[in-house]
Structure formats: C-alpha cells, structure tokens
Amino acid sequence: MAQDEKKTSDKVKEAPVVEGHELRKTEESRKIETYLVTVPIAVKKFGDIPDKKISDPNYNDSSEGPFGLGPFVFPCLQRFNNVHSFLILYFLTVNTHGMIFALVDKSLNVYKSQLSLSILDKFLLDGIDYFAGCMVAMFIGYFGGRGNRAKWVAAASILIGLSAIAFAIPFYNYEIIKLHEIKEELCEEGKTAKVCEETFIPHKSICIFFFICGQILHGIAGMSIYILGVTFIFDHVPTKSSGFYLAIADVGLPIGYIVGFVAGKQAFTLPVQEAMQAVGHIQRFRILQRRWWKSFFTVAVLAFSTTLPLFCFPSSLPGAQKLRLEKRNEPPTIDRRLKNKEIKPNLKGILHAIWCLLRNPLLMTQIFCKVTESLTFKTTLLFLPEYLQTRFLMVPSRSVSITGSLLFIGSITGRFIGGFIIDRLEMNNKNKLKFIAISAVISIVLFLLTFFVECETVKFEGINDDYHSLGVLGNLTAPCNVDCGCTTSDYNAVCGRDETQYFSPCFAGCEATKTLQKEKTYYNCSCIKEGLTSTDDEGHYIDAVSGTCDTKCLTMPLFFAFYVSATVFCNLSVVPAILIILQSVPASWNSMGMGLTFTMSRLIVSLPGPLLIEAASDFTCHFWDINECGKKVHCWIFDKENLVYTFQIIFISLQGSTGFLCLYGLYRYDYVVKEKIEKLPTPFYGGDSVCSWHRSYLNSSQESVFSYQLVGSWHSAKIFISMDKHHYPLSHLLALE
Structure with missing residues (x-):
C-alpha cells in the first residue's frame, strides 16, 4: 500500500x-x-x-x-516596445542633460563677470546641483526601483525642460549682459586710477534665485536618469552584452556637453549692431541676450519631446522575466550575505538595506572609484588650462578650448572602448577589477610622459625676465611704464619685436594701435628697444603685435597625444565600474546600490572636493589680478614648478587610489561572493583535474583489512571499497544490500 x-x-x-x-x-x-x-x-x-x-x-x-x-x-x-527604442530615447535625454551642463558652465561665467558674485555665491551656484542630487538619490533609488522606471526617466526629462526654462528666464526678462565701451588699455600719462566703490546691480537676487532653482531641478533630474535609466537597461539586456549597451548610454553625456559648449560659444557672440538699432531698452537687451535664452529654450523643447514616448513604456519589457531567470543560472557575483534578502517596505528596512550595502567591499570600492573619476575630471578641467598657459604661454581662452577638446575626445573614446572591451571579452567581475587597475596604472604612466615634452621658454617681462635688469621679477611695473597707469584687470598679451612677451600693450609702454588684416599692431612702445624693425603700409614702425609670442614648439602635438591617451585610459574604467556595482548586489537591490553610489559620490564631489582643488590652484598662483578694492579677483600667471608638482600629485593620487581600491576588491572578492565550504582532508592530485584520495584501516600486524578510495575528477568521482585484496565499487555493494 x-x-x-x-x-x-x-x-x-x-x-x-x-x-x-x-x-x-x-x-x-x-x-x-x-x-x-x-x-x-x-x-x-x-x-x-x-x-x-x-x-x-x-x-x-x-x-x-x-x-x-x-x-x-x-x-x-x-x-x-523593446530595449533598443528605450536606449535611443535615453541617449537623447542624457544628451539634453549634458547640454544643460555646458550652458550652465558658460552662463555661470557670465554671472561671475556681470553680477560681481561673492565667493559664497560662486560656490553655491556651482555646486548646488550635485548637493541636491545627493539628497534625493536614495529616495529615487528606493521608490523608483519599485515602480515604473521608464516613467521616472520621463519625469526627469520634464524636470530638465523646466530647469532649462528657469535658466532662460533671467536672460529673457532681465538685463544681465551690459554693453560697455571697450577701450584698449594703452600707455597714457596722467591716467586716473579707479576708486573702490560698492556698485548696485539691479535684479541680482532674482537672477541668482532662478539660477539656483534651475540647478536644483537639473540635479534631481540627473539622479532619475543615471540611477533608474541605467538599471532599466541592465535588466533588459543579457549580462554579456550589457557593457556595450551601457557604453552607448554613457557617452551621451559628454556628447551633449560638446553640443551645448558649441551653442554657448555662439551665444557669446553678441549681436551688438542689431541691438543698438532696437527701439526701447527691454527690446535692446532681449536682442543682445537672445542667443542665451534661445539656447535654453531649444534644450527645453528637446527634453519635452522625449517625455511622451518614455511614458509609454511598461514597467518591464516583453521577455524581461525570461531574461531574469537566465541570469539566475549564471555564476554568482553578488555578496553572499545579500542572497535571498529583500528590502522591507519601512524605514527600518531601508536603513538596514543601506547598512548591508555599506558592508559590501565590492560596492564600496567602486563607489570610491566613481569619486576619484569625478575628481580627476574636475582637476583636469581646472589645472590643464593653467598648465597650458604656463608651459606653452597660451592665452586663457585658447587654453580652455584646447582643454575641452582633449578632455571630451578622450572621455568619449575611453568610455565607449571600455564598454566595448568588456562586451567582447565577456569579462567576469574579477577580470573587470584587474582591467580597471591596469588602466589606472597605464594612465599614470602616460600622464607622466606629458611632462617630458619641453619647449623653449619665451621671455615674459615681469614674470621670468626683469626688463633688462631695470625691473623686479614678480612685478609688471618698470621704469619704462611706471607713468602709464596700467592695471591688471585684463590680460591682453602682446609680443614685441624683441621676441619678448608683455602682459598688455600698456605694460609694454605702447601709445598707439592699428588693425592691419585682422591683426592688431602697436607703436611707440617705450619698453621695447631691441629687435628687428618692420613697417606697415603707411611707413610706421611696428613695435608689437597682439597675442603671445610663438614658442616654435614642434613637440606640442606629442603632448596632446600623450594627454588624450591618458584621458582615454582614465575613462576605460567608467562602464566596468558601473557593471561591478550592478552585479555585486541582487537584481532587486540594483537601484538602491546605484542610489548609494550617487549619494556618496555627489556629496564628496560637491562639498570637500572643489574646495580642496580650488585651494591647490590658489597655491600655485604667481601673479594675481587685484582690483581697486584690494581683493584678489583672478590668477593670471602661475608658478611653473609648483603647478607641475601639484598637478602630478593630485592626478597620481586619484588614479593610484583607483588602482589600490580595485586590488583590494580583488583580494576580498572570493570571501564576499563564494560560499564557505568545509575543508576536506588534503587530496592527492594525480593528473589534470583528477584526484585520488586513499585511506586504509590496519590490523595489529599492519595488514590492510579495509580501505576506501576516491578516484576520478571532482565532478565525477567514484568510491571503491577494498576488502580482502578485492576492490568493489560502492554502488555495487549498495545494490547487493
């Protein structure tokens, strides 16, 4: 029965x-x-x-x-209704977010120059978006991960459009950019110096208010995009292909920044002639600033255009459940302590989940790798223009343009190649950690090679030359220009016929100027006594021309090649780091893991990071622009030795930290991921993947009366029982029983 x-x-x-x-x-x-x-x-x-x-x-x-x-x-x-359509819309959304980044950086420069911002105002306007993002990242990671993530990304595109409108309103309603008569500073005896006085700027508070509102909306929108959009894509593609998809999604930000940078550069070209012909003050400044508010409104329209299609996506695309089941059969990569754990829907459960994530070494190492990545980007963005100005005597505007080109070309190339390599080689997490560490070491080597590119140093009066022993190093004033009434408010370099560079025509003692074939020439320069003379069409002797002196540096392309290569290797780690973060926690914890990543990275990068980098930059300054009130406004010239050492120390420290963090994650990987297994007696290996384990029981005369033996590979082993000099398979004895 x-x-x-x-x-x-x-x-x-x-x-x-x-x-x-x-x-x-x-x-x-x-x-x-x-x-x-x-x-x-x-x-x-x-x-x-x-x-x-x-x-x-x-x-x-x-x-x-x-x-x-x-x-x-x-x-x-x-x-x-597939991941490819979502990826296209996500790429466009990230593009608009990158355009806002670029336009905000450009408009912040306008605010600094036109609204006389204090140090606190500059810090607040520049970092409030990162701070707002870190405050809501965990909230978005928890609640957004439990809902329709595509709709959260759609809501983020609405916030991008609203932030663009908030940035556009001050340029449309208020006069920010004022027309001034641009008079080049020449040597004029008896010139009266400016008097320190407090200037009242109308609408300053309301313009700052709209800018802060735009930055807050912009920062919150970024969290929904980079937390929920990335996890949505990762959940709907196979693990082996996720690197390629995330690489495409990630390069949208630098590409958008480049587009926004070009638009902002066009906005700096003001339609002065058309504005002067306008009737009425309001109409005049709206025409003058129209390229600014039109650029922001264009970005708003682009952001709103992606909203409706994103709202149409379901919570999970067709085939998502089948893909999840296939991923469960893959080798384990998550923290074994989080296996089969769920986040409880209450405050205690959320705090416990955060504590579990903080105890995950793989996650924490990659979070700090994201911090070093962001700080490396900000360091390069600040120090590289200063280095180009100091080493190759470039004017600030040109050095900033070259820095942007090098940085974003290397960033786009590195991010895409990093994801592509991960996709093609199908790396596991241990190999990804090795890949990131090796990339960091190579980037340091290439970065150091850039400092071996030397060029002939041009004489710069007052900086590295002392006006033929008539002046003092570190002081632009000399007997030849002491009565000219020169100021350091504008850095307008000129190159004299004596192959020496001067800070401005005034400090060269020039009294007259002409424009010949789009190049300014200067005459009667009291500080220029030597060199070959040349005449213009009217027979006047030219003493100097606008711009820096030609360093005749034939090795400059080599410098650019080394630095672009270093930037590429720095950015190879971006996509692998994201994948390690996503794969080191269970699928239901992905959004929380990304939320913690952006909470910590945004907090560190928005508060202590910029302050430390700015302090390091001030330490390298050699010549400040001091206004009529005695305040330091801008650093024009940097100390070459201090600048090189400071730049090297910061870059090597950040990239070296990335390498050490990955090596530590590699060291802890087996402990974090693999289950604890009881150790058996040490086997004897008899060949490739074949084991032979033998144990005997002896009688008093040391004769074997009973023994058992394990023979075979670890996956298919056979047990033999030996009794009375005969060998019987264990399965045979059990069948007899």
Whole structure:
C-alpha cells in the first residue's frame, strides 16, 4: 500500500487539455492581447472584468505590458516596445542633460563677470546641483526601483525642460549682459586710477534665485536618469552584452556637453549692431541676450519631446522575466550575505538595506572609484588650462578650448572602448577589477610622459625676465611704464619685436594701435628697444603685435597625444565600474546600490572636493589680478614648478587610489561572493583535474583489512571499497544490500 501511494505521488501531473470551443476562446483572448485593440481593453478596465489568461509563470510577468499610454494602445507602435527604442530615447535625454551642463558652465561665467558674485555665491551656484542630487538619490533609488522606471526617466526629462526654462528666464526678462565701451588699455600719462566703490546691480537676487532653482531641478533630474535609466537597461539586456549597451548610454553625456559648449560659444557672440538699432531698452537687451535664452529654450523643447514616448513604456519589457531567470543560472557575483534578502517596505528596512550595502567591499570600492573619476575630471578641467598657459604661454581662452577638446575626445573614446572591451571579452567581475587597475596604472604612466615634452621658454617681462635688469621679477611695473597707469584687470598679451612677451600693450609702454588684416599692431612702445624693425603700409614702425609670442614648439602635438591617451585610459574604467556595482548586489537591490553610489559620490564631489582643488590652484598662483578694492579677483600667471608638482600629485593620487581600491576588491572578492565550504582532508592530485584520495584501516600486524578510495575528477568521482585484496565499487555493494 505504501509503495502504491509512493508511485501515485511520483506521477507527473499532466497539463489539462483544451478542446473545442475552449481552444477557440483561448485563441480569441490571445488574439485580443496580440493585436491590442484599444476599445475592448478599455471596456474591460472600466468594467472591472477579470482577464482570463493562460500563461507560463516561469516566463511571464504581470509587469510586462504593451507600449502605450494607459488604455490608448496601438498595434503599429508595438515595434518600439523593446530595449533598443528605450536606449535611443535615453541617449537623447542624457544628451539634453549634458547640454544643460555646458550652458550652465558658460552662463555661470557670465554671472561671475556681470553680477560681481561673492565667493559664497560662486560656490553655491556651482555646486548646488550635485548637493541636491545627493539628497534625493536614495529616495529615487528606493521608490523608483519599485515602480515604473521608464516613467521616472520621463519625469526627469520634464524636470530638465523646466530647469532649462528657469535658466532662460533671467536672460529673457532681465538685463544681465551690459554693453560697455571697450577701450584698449594703452600707455597714457596722467591716467586716473579707479576708486573702490560698492556698485548696485539691479535684479541680482532674482537672477541668482532662478539660477539656483534651475540647478536644483537639473540635479534631481540627473539622479532619475543615471540611477533608474541605467538599471532599466541592465535588466533588459543579457549580462554579456550589457557593457556595450551601457557604453552607448554613457557617452551621451559628454556628447551633449560638446553640443551645448558649441551653442554657448555662439551665444557669446553678441549681436551688438542689431541691438543698438532696437527701439526701447527691454527690446535692446532681449536682442543682445537672445542667443542665451534661445539656447535654453531649444534644450527645453528637446527634453519635452522625449517625455511622451518614455511614458509609454511598461514597467518591464516583453521577455524581461525570461531574461531574469537566465541570469539566475549564471555564476554568482553578488555578496553572499545579500542572497535571498529583500528590502522591507519601512524605514527600518531601508536603513538596514543601506547598512548591508555599506558592508559590501565590492560596492564600496567602486563607489570610491566613481569619486576619484569625478575628481580627476574636475582637476583636469581646472589645472590643464593653467598648465597650458604656463608651459606653452597660451592665452586663457585658447587654453580652455584646447582643454575641452582633449578632455571630451578622450572621455568619449575611453568610455565607449571600455564598454566595448568588456562586451567582447565577456569579462567576469574579477577580470573587470584587474582591467580597471591596469588602466589606472597605464594612465599614470602616460600622464607622466606629458611632462617630458619641453619647449623653449619665451621671455615674459615681469614674470621670468626683469626688463633688462631695470625691473623686479614678480612685478609688471618698470621704469619704462611706471607713468602709464596700467592695471591688471585684463590680460591682453602682446609680443614685441624683441621676441619678448608683455602682459598688455600698456605694460609694454605702447601709445598707439592699428588693425592691419585682422591683426592688431602697436607703436611707440617705450619698453621695447631691441629687435628687428618692420613697417606697415603707411611707413610706421611696428613695435608689437597682439597675442603671445610663438614658442616654435614642434613637440606640442606629442603632448596632446600623450594627454588624450591618458584621458582615454582614465575613462576605460567608467562602464566596468558601473557593471561591478550592478552585479555585486541582487537584481532587486540594483537601484538602491546605484542610489548609494550617487549619494556618496555627489556629496564628496560637491562639498570637500572643489574646495580642496580650488585651494591647490590658489597655491600655485604667481601673479594675481587685484582690483581697486584690494581683493584678489583672478590668477593670471602661475608658478611653473609648483603647478607641475601639484598637478602630478593630485592626478597620481586619484588614479593610484583607483588602482589600490580595485586590488583590494580583488583580494576580498572570493570571501564576499563564494560560499564557505568545509575543508576536506588534503587530496592527492594525480593528473589534470583528477584526484585520488586513499585511506586504509590496519590490523595489529599492519595488514590492510579495509580501505576506501576516491578516484576520478571532482565532478565525477567514484568510491571503491577494498576488502580482502578485492576492490568493489560502492554502488555495487549498495545494490547487493
């Protein structure tokens, strides 16, 4: 009887057979869902009619829905219900976010020059977006991860549009850029110096208010994009292909920044002639500033255009559940302490989840790698223009343009190549850690090679030359220009016929200027006594021309090649680091893991990071622009030796930290990921992947009476029992029993 019950329990349950009209009903219901007729589905929803659907629970998920806006679903649009369509819309959204970054940086320079901002105002306007982002990152990671992430990204695109409008309002409603008569500073005896006085700037507070509001919206939008958008893409692509998809998504930010930078550069070209012809003060400044507010409004339109399609995506795309089941069969990569753990929907559960994430060494090492990545970018953005000005005597505007070109070309190339390599080689997390560490070391080597590129140093009067022993190093004033009344408010370098560079025409003692073939020439310069003379078309002797002196540096392209290569290797780690973060926690914890990543990285990068980098930059300054009130305004000239050592120490420290963090993660990887296994007695290996373990029991005369032996590979081992000099397989003895 017991055997009959056992046989009955061992029978496989057969699926019910659907026959006749039941089969037709099933086909009809599936036909409705396949072709997605909108009216019947809407009636079903409003009538609260249950949906009878026969589905395989292993490969279907209730969150996998059609592409549509509520009950409005159209069959012809279902071709867009896939990860490729989402990736395109996500790329465009990230593009608009990058454009805002560039336009904000450009407009912040306008605010600094036109609104006389204090140090606190500059710090607040520059870093409030990062601070706002770190305050909401965990909130977005928890609640957004439990909802429809595509709709959260759509809401982020709305916030981008609103932030662009907030940035545009001051340029449209208030006069920020004022026209001044640009008079080049020449040597004029008896010139009166400016008097220190407090200037009142109308609408300053309201302009700062709108700028801060725009920065806050911009920072919050970025968290939804980079936390929820990335996890949504990762959940809908195979693990081995995720590197390529995330690389495409990630390069959208620097590409958008480049587009915004070009637009902002065009906005700096003011339509002065057209503005002067306008009737009325309001019309005049709106024409003068129209390229600014039009640029922001254009970005707002682009951001709003991606909103509606993003709202149409379901919580999970078709096939997501099947993909999740396939990922479960992959080798484990998560922290074993988080296995089968869920985040409880209360404050205590959230805090416990954060504590568990903070104890994950793999996650924490990559979070700090993201911090070093951001700080390296900010350090390069600040120090490289200063280095180009000091080493190659470039004017500030040109050095900034070259820095942007080098940095973003290397950034785009490195991010894409890093993701592509991870995709093609199908690296596991241990190999990704090695890859990041090696990339950091190579970037340091290439970075150091740039400092071996030397050029001939040009004489700079007052900086590295003392006006032919008539002046003092570190002081631009000399007997030849002491009566000219020169100021250091504008750095307008000129090159004299004596192959010496001067800070401005005034400090060269020049009294007259002309414009010849789009090049300014200067005459009667009292500080220039030597050199070959040349005449213009009118027979006047030219003493100096505008711009820096030609250093005749033929090795400068080599410097650019080394630095672009170093930037590429710095950015190879961006996509692998994101993948390690996503793969070191369970799938349901991905959004929380990314939320913690951006909380810590944004907090460190927004508060102590800029202050330390700015302090290091001030330490390297050699010549400050001091205004009429005695305040330091801008650093024009930097100490070459201090600048090189400071730049090297910061860069090597950040990239070296990245390498050490990855080596530490590699050291802790097996402990974090693999289960603890009891150690058996040490086996004897007899060949490749083959083990032989033997143990005998002896009698008093040391003769073997009973022994057992394990022979074979670890995956397919056989046990033999030896008794009375005969060998019996264990399975045979059990069968006899």
